[in-house]
Amino acid sequence: MDWEQFEEARYLDTVSFAYRTERTNESPGTQLHITHLRDDWTETSINRLHDELRRLVSPINSEEDGFDIHLDLSNCTIENSGFDGFAMLGVSNDLIDGAKQDPWKVRPFPVLDASDYLVDGIFDESGVFEGTMSIQRAGADPIPISLCVPLAEGEDPCGIVVVRLSIFDREAETIRSTAQKAGFGHLGIREARKILDKIAGIAIYRAGFRIRPYGDAENDWLTLDAKRVQNPSLKIGRNQVAGIISVDDEVSSNLVERSSREGLEENGSFRRLQNLLLTLLAEQVEPRRRKFRMSAGIDRRPQTNFREVMQTAQHAWADALLSKIPAPERQEAEKVIARETDRLSDHVKELEERQAKLEAQVTLGLIVGEVMHQGNTPLSFIENESVRLQKQLPTLFDDTIQAAEDRTDLPRIFNGLRASSATLRSLFNALSPLSGAKRGKPQDYPVDRVISNIQLFFRSRIEDMGVEFDVDPAVRAIVAHGYETDLTTALTNLVDNALHWLAHSRIASPRIRIAGTANEPGKGTITVEDNGPGVSQEFEDQLFDVGFSTRTNGTGLGLSIAREAMFRSSGDLVFMPSDEGTRFKLTITTADQ
Numbered sequence: 001m002d003w004e005q006f007e008e009a010r011y012l013d014t015v016s017f018a019y020r021t022e023r024t025n026e027s028p029g030t031q032l033h034i035t036h037l038r039d040d041w042t043e044t045s046i047n048r049l050h051d052e053l054r055r056l057v058s059p060i061n062s063e064e065d066g067f068d069i070h071l072d073l074s075n076c077t078i079e080n081s082g083f084d085g086f087a088m089l090g091v092s093n094d095l096i097d098g099a100k101q102d103p104w105k106v107r108p109f110p111v112l113d114a115s116d117y118l119v120d121g122i123f124d125e126s127g128v129f130e131g132t133m134s135i136q137r138a139g140a141d142p143i144p145i146s147l148c149v150p151l152a153e154g155e156d157p158c159g160i161v162v163v164r165l166s167i168f169d170r171e172a173e174t175i176r177s178t179a180q181k182a183g184f185g186h187l188g189i190r191e192a193r194k195i196l197d198k199i200a201g202i203a204i205y206r207a208g209f210r211i212r213p214y215g216d217a218e219n220d221w222l223t224l225d226a227k228r229v230q231n232p233s234l235k236i237g238r239n240q241v242a243g244i245i246s247v248d249d250e251v252s253s254n255l256v257e258r259s260s261r262e263g264l265e266e267n268g269s270f271r272r273l274q275n276l277l278l279t280l281l282a283e284q285v286e287p288r289r290r291k292f293r294m295s296a297g298i299d300r301r302p303q304t305n306f307r308e309v310m311q312t313a314q315h316a317w318a319d320a321l322l323s324k325i326p327a328p329e330r331q332e333a334e335k336v337i338a339r340e341t342d343r344l345s346d347h348v349k350e351l352e353e354r355q356a357k358l359e360a361q362v363t364l365g366l367i368v369g370e371v372m373h374q375g376n377t378p379l380s381f382i383e384n385e386s387v388r389l390q391k392q393l394p395t396l397f398d399d400t401i402q403a404a405e406d407r408t409d410l411p412r413i414f415n416g417l418r419a420s421s422a423t424l425r426s427l428f429n430a431l432s433p434l435s436g437a438k439r440g441k442p443q444d445y446p447v448d449r450v451i452s453n454i455q456l457f458f459r460s461r462i463e464d465m466g467v468e469f470d471v472d473p474a475v476r477a478i479v480a481h482g483y484e485t486d487l488t489t490a491l492t493n494l495v496d497n498a499l500h501w502l503a504h505s506r507i508a509s510p511r512i513r514i515a516g517t518a519n520e521p522g523k524g525t526i527t528v529e530d531n532g533p534g535v536s537q538e539f540e541d542q543l544f545d546v547g548f549s550t551r552t553n554g555t556g557l558g559l560s561i562a563r564e565a566m567f568r569s570s571g572d573l574v575f576m577p578s579d580e581g582t583r584f585k586l587t588i589t590t591a592d593q
Contacts, residue, residue, distance in 0.1 A: 056210050074086065116137035429453075573586050
C-alpha cells in the first residue's frame with residue numbers, strides 16, 4: 001500500500017487499497033516490509049524504535065507465550081546506514097541478558113530484580129491484595145502483605161490485577177549499584193540514572209502487550225510526582241519505580257481501550273485500578289520503605305517538638321564546657337551563656353507562637369469545606385426568603401386574598417430567618433478559636449464547648465455516614481486551663497482522621513467515642529476512639545512524625561500538629577494500642593490546679 005494515501009486523506013474511511021488472501025502452510029505471524037523511505041533512519045531513530053518495541057512486550061512470561069518481535073537490521077552497515085545494525089542491537093542484548101542471544105529479537109526492558117524494593121502480588125475481583133514486599137537493599141526476606149480496598153463511590157470492579165513493582169532509591173551510590181546488579185556493568189552516575197529513567201514508569205499489560213501510553217517516560221497516570229512534591233520523604237516518584245500491571249480482558253475487567261489505541265477509557269473501572277495501586281503504595285509500600293530508611297540512617301527523622309527544642313536551649317548543656325574554663329573566667333562565662341540562652345529561649349517562644357497560628361490556619365483549612373456545607377442551607381434560606389419578601393412588600397398590606405396568604409406566611413419566614421442566623425452565628429463562634437488572634441495568657445474554658453463546636457463542624461459527615469458519635473457526660477463537665485485553640489486543633493484533627501478511615505474502610509456500624517476524666521488535681525484526660533481499621537503495630541512509632549501518612553493523598557501533618565498543639569498547653573497526646581479501631585489519649589491541664 002502507498003502510505004502517502006493516508007497522509008493525504010482527511011478521513012480514514014476514504015482510503016482504499018487492494019489486498020488478497022492466500023492459504024499457506026507457514027506459521028502465523030506478521031511481517032512489515034517498508035520501501036522507498038521518506039525519512040532518514042539514523043542510529044538515534046532506530047534506537048527510539050527499538051525502545052518502543054521493547055515496551056510493547058511484557059517482561060512477565062514473555063518467553064513462554066510464544067510471541068516474538070524481531071527487528072532485522074542485518075543489512076544496515078556503516079557504509080549504507082551510518083551504523084552497524086548487528087553491533088547496535090547485539091551489544092545491547094548481550095548487556096541485558098548476560099549471554100549471547102538472537103540479536104534481532106526484541107526483548108523487554110529488564111524488570112530489575114536487583115532493585116532496592118520489590119513488591120509482588122495479586123488483587124482479586126473484590127480488591128483483596130495478597131503478596132509480598134522485599135526490602136532487597138537490606139538483604140531481608142520477603143514480607144507477606146495483605147490489603148483490602150473497598151469499592152469507593154464512582155468506581156466499578158476491574159477484575160483481577162497482577163502487580164509487580166520494582167522500586168529503587170536515587171542516591172548516587174545506590175543507583176550505580178542497582179544498575180550494576182541489573183546487568184548494566186560499571187556505569188557512571190549519569191549513565192546509570194539515564195538507564196533507570198528509561199525503564200521507569202508503571203506500565204499496564206494485557207495478554208502480554210503493553211497498553212500505551214502507560215509506562216512512557218512522560219506518562220504519570222497515577223500522579224506520583226505530584227504527590228511526591230508534597231511529601232518527598234515518604235512518597236515514591238514516577239522515576240523511582242518500574243512497574244508491571246497485568247489486567248484481564250475487556251469483558252472481565254471493563255478496562256476498555258480507546259478507539260485511538262491511546263490508553264483506556266477513564267471509566268469507573270479505570271478509577272478503581274488507580275485506587276487499588278495508590279492505596280497499596282500509601283498503606284503498605286511507602287510506610288515500610290520509610291521505616292527502613294529511617295532505621296538504616298539513610299533518612300533523618302524530623303524533629304518538630306518545641307518542648308525538646310526548649311530543653312536543648314537551656315544552658316544545662318554548658319556545664320561540661322564551663323568545667324574546662326579556668327576558674328577566674330568561669331563566672332563571667334556563665335553570665336554570657338545565661339544571657340545568650342535567655343535570648344535563644346525568647347526567640348524559640350516567638351517561633352512557637354508563630355507556629356501555633358499557622359497550625360490553627362491549617363486546621364481551619366481542614367474544616368472549611370465542612371463549614372461551607374453547614375452554612376449553605378441557612379444562607380440559602382436567608383437569600384431566598386429575603387428576595388421573596390422584597391417582591392411581596394409593595395402589596396403585602398393590600399386588601400386582597402393573595403396579600404392575606406402572604407401575611408399568614410410571615411411567622412414561618414421570621415422563625416426561619418431567626419434559626420438560620422442562629423446557625424450562622426454558632427458557626428462563627430465555633431471558628432473563633434481558630435481565627436489566629438493573639439494568644440495572650442492561658443485561660444479556663446469548658447471542654448464541652450470545644451466538643452460541641454467540633455460536632456457542629458462535622459455534623460454533615462457524621463449524619464451522612466451514619467456515625468454513632470458518643471460523648472461521655474463526664475468529659476463535658478471538665479473545665480480545662482490553657483488555650484482553647486490548642487484543644488480545638490487537636491480534637492479536630494483526631495475526629496477528621498477517624499471519619500476518614502471509617503469511610504475508607506466502609507465500616508458497617510461506624511462509631512466515634514469521646515470520653516474523659518479529671519480525677520487528679522490540675523490534670524485530666526480525654527480519649528478519642530473509633531471502630532475503624534486501626535493502626536498496624538509496625539507503624540505505631542511513626543504516627544506523629546511529620547510527613548508520615550497512610551492516606552492516599554495524606555500530608556502527614558495532622559497528628560503532628562495535634563500533638564504539638566497539646567504540648568503548647570502543657571498537655572500531651574499519645575497513641576493507645578487497642579484491640580479494635582484506633583484510640584488516642586490527650587492529657588490536659590484542668591482549671592482546679
